[in-house]
Amino acid sequence: MNLKNNYEFFTHLLKINLKSLTSLRGAFLLQATFMIINNLVFFTMWWVFFKKFKSIKGWEITDLCALYGVVAFVFGVSVIFFGGVRSLAKMIDGGDLDVYLTQPKNTLFYASSSQSHASGWGDVVSGIILLWFSGYLTFGSLPLMLTVLFCSFVVFVCIGILFNSLAFWMGPMDSxxxxxxxxxxxxxxxxxxxxxxxxxxxxxxxIPGGFIGHLPVSLLREFSWSNLGFLVVGSAGFFILSVVVFNRGLKKYESGNRFIGVGTN
Amino acid sequence: MGKYLSFSIIAIKHGYKNKGETIARFAFYGIILLVFSSLWNAVGSEKIGLKPRDMIWYLAMTEWIVLSYPLIHTAIQEDIRTGNVAYLLTRPIPYIWVKFFEGMGTLLLRMLILAFAGFGFAYFITGGLPTNPLGLLLYFPVGIFASMVVTLYQSIIGLFSFWLQDATPIYWIFSKCNFILGGMMLPLDIYPEWLQKIAMLTPFSSFLYLPVKACLELDASLLLEALIKLTVWAVIGLIAMQLIYLRGVKKLNVNGG
Structure with missing residues (x-):
């Protein structure tokens, strides 16, 4: 299957997920709005902290603002586009991958993008607000910002795949x-x-949290080619590792005979 | 009362079997203490008038409550979403009390296990006991009482599922209020005065900050204030839970036609 087909499939899936989310408009708005409030209230802890302590080994409140902004944005985008990753362990253990295995699409790609969470939109909005307030979100820094956010997003999705793929070998480990x-x-x-x-x-x-928050923000604070290279190579490494581990695990997958039930309800 | 306690005992037995989750909570407790001990070592908690050792014990004590209380709202919203609540309501005991006592069972089991974790991690990280070690003994029953009141409010959050289907967004705000207004990570003493006043008017400061500070400082008057406030918030919570439950059940009847 070529890249164009995958892209078209992904955009169609995204539209369907979005339609499904907005069909319950009240619930969608409530979740997204409360998530924004949730994230911003959480950040007030640091506001209180920095009222007493001016910096943490050179990191000031604007840097923490950028750190929270990056993590919130990346978390939001990952649960909007690949919300199924968080349920992969449950799908694997329950035999629910059958539905995706019978389709002529990449199983990992399809299962991961099969769900979307409304709260992710709240994370994305609060992420942008925090990045804006950090002062690092400027027109000139946009290419670097997008690059580090993309790498952070890749690592975040891939570690989700890695952790959840352990269910192929270890059974019930959703929690x-x-x-x-x-x-x-x-x-x-x-x-x-x-x-x-x-x-x-x-x-x-x-626990590669360093690739998700610290390294991207370090690059925004002070650019260096070596750190950028480290981030790019790290995210590529996690991408390859997650795909290899999932595909290896898939060979051990035991069917839940779910395909019998499709369309019979 | 015996029938309610049976639900607590069933929940304890169920929780005992769920070892994976217990291990994860255990590990999470250690990680949080490790992260914050690193933070206080980096900035120095003496600036806010607390010894680094007491600061870690403070966090261990607040986290003991926060990591122990069960997320009853998810069980209630699941019952409502799947329609199971229709069958559970026909039992000769009020549904919400069943959920509350199940939650109590889970809470007590977790508190017992996490008490070892909290004590062990805090002792290992700080290398000793807090300035007033007797406060730890005092905190054991006080912390359990505070956790019970938090669990009561968790049940109330779950009841909002009768109207919203998904009460999780309300839980997010509740947990963050616990975080900020309860002084979970940072004692309220370091907050600006206006924010301290607001926090003291809410139940959250009675859930975490007041009981922990009273026990850590062995302050009898502060402990009395914490216990009185907790009792008042418990009574308010009980009345609110009963009223919201009765309204919610009526709403469910209307929906069921």
Whole structure:
């Protein structure tokens, strides 16, 4: 299947997901609006913090604003476009991948983009607001901003695929995969200048929150080709690893005989 | 009362089997304490009048409550969304009390397990006990009481599913208010005065900040204030839960035609 076909399929799926979300307009608006409030209220903790402490090892409130903005934006975009990633472990364990396996589309791509979450729109809006207030979102920085956001987004989606793919080998681990995902978010929203060397190493490998928040914002603060290269290579590495692990796992997948039920209800 | 306690016991047995989630909560507790100990080491908590060691114990104590209370609202909204609530309402005991007591069972099991986690991680990270170690013993029953009141408010959030189908957005705001107005990560003492006043008028400061500060400082008058406020918020919560539940059931009857 060529790239053009995949793109057309993806845009159609996106339109259907969006129609489905907005069919319950009240619920959609409520979720998106409350998520914006949720994120902005959360950030007030840092506002209070920086009233007392002027900086954390050189990181000021504008840097934290950018960090939260990047993570919120990337989280939002990932659950809007690839909301199915968070349910992959459940699909694998419940045998629900049957529906996607019988289609002439890439299974991982189809299953990942089969769901979209309304709250993601709230994350995207609050992400843009925070990036705007950080002062890093300018016309001149737009190409770099888009590049780092894209790389961060790739890593975020891919680690979701990796954690959830463990269900191929470990069985029911939906709850655990979500917790791992939450660990990554938790580590992404704190400046990594506070961590020891050992923890920093973990944050670029096992719990790669460093690629999602810290490195993109470090590049916005002070551009360097080596850091950009590290981010690009890191995101490409996580992309390849997630696809390989999912495809390996797919060979161990046991059907849930779901295709029998399709269209019979 | 016996029949309600049976639901709590069933929830405890169910929770005991769910080891994966318990391990994850255990790990998350350690990670949060590790992140914040790194933060306080980087900036120095002496600037806000607290020893770094007490600051980590403060966080361990607030997190003990926050990580223990069950998300009853998700169970209630699932019952409403799937239509199961129609069958559960026909039982000879009020549906909301069943959910509340199930939540109590889950809460007590988690508090017991996480008490070991909190104590162990905080002791390991700080290398010692807080300035007033006796406060930890005092905090055990006080923290459980505060968690019970939080669980009550969690049940109320779930009842909004009768109108909204999905009460999660209300939970987001509730948890963030707990975070900010409850002083979960940062003690309210370091807030601007106007924000402290607002926080003290809400139930959130009684859930977390007041009980923890009273026990950490072994302050009898502050402890009395915390207990009185918690009791008042518990009574308000109980009345609100009953009223909202009765209205919600009526609304469900109308929808069911």
């Amino acid at each position: 655990l995969a979500r917790q791992f995902y939450d660990f990554v978010v938790t580590f992404s929203i704190y400046p990594q200048v506070i961590f020891s060397q050992f923890l920093k190493m973990i944050l670029f490998t096992v």
